[in-house]
Amino acid sequence: MKKIEYVPKYEPKTYGPKISYKDCIGCKKCYDTCPLDVFAWDDEQKLPIVAYPDECFYCGMCELECLELAIDVEVPLHVRLYCGIFPGKVIP
Numbered sequence: 001m002k003k004i005e006y007v008p009k010y011e012p013k014t015y016g017p018k019i020s021y022k023d024c025i026g027c028k029k030c031y032d033t034c035p036l037d038v039f040a041w042d043d044e045q046k047l048p049i050v051a052y053p054d055e056c057f058y059c060g061m062c063e064l065e066c067l068e069l070a071i072d073v074e075v076p077l078h079v080r081l082y083c084g085i086f087p088g089k090v091i092p
């Protein structure tokens with residue numbers, strides 16, 4: 001009997017800040033801004049690392065501070081619903 005290999009269609013989703021290293025210039029603003037120390041700093045490469053993504057509470061400050069637009073904070077759906085933020089719609 002042929003064995004069917006399971007190939008997951010989607011990667012498990014993780015939330016919090018995602019850094020685009022092709023855009024990051026290592027200004028360190030995200031590292032200095034985050035109130036919860038989600039970021040660590042790589043002294044050798046002079047780049048931030050998302051070290052503790054589970055600590056993120058999705059305030060968005062790092063994304064706002066990054067003038068290179070190198071950070072995208074992924075906010076989970078249940079948090080967006082709780083805050084009344086939904087694509088194209090504001091829930092009263």
Ligand code: SF4
Nearest residue numbers: 024025027028030066
């Ligand atoms: S604020 Fe943006 S450009 Fe500056 S270190 Fe962080 S990710 Fe890189």
Ligand code: SF4
Nearest residue numbers: 034056057059060062
């Ligand atoms: S969204 Fe807020 S808590 Fe999360 S990493 Fe950015 S600054 Fe830190």
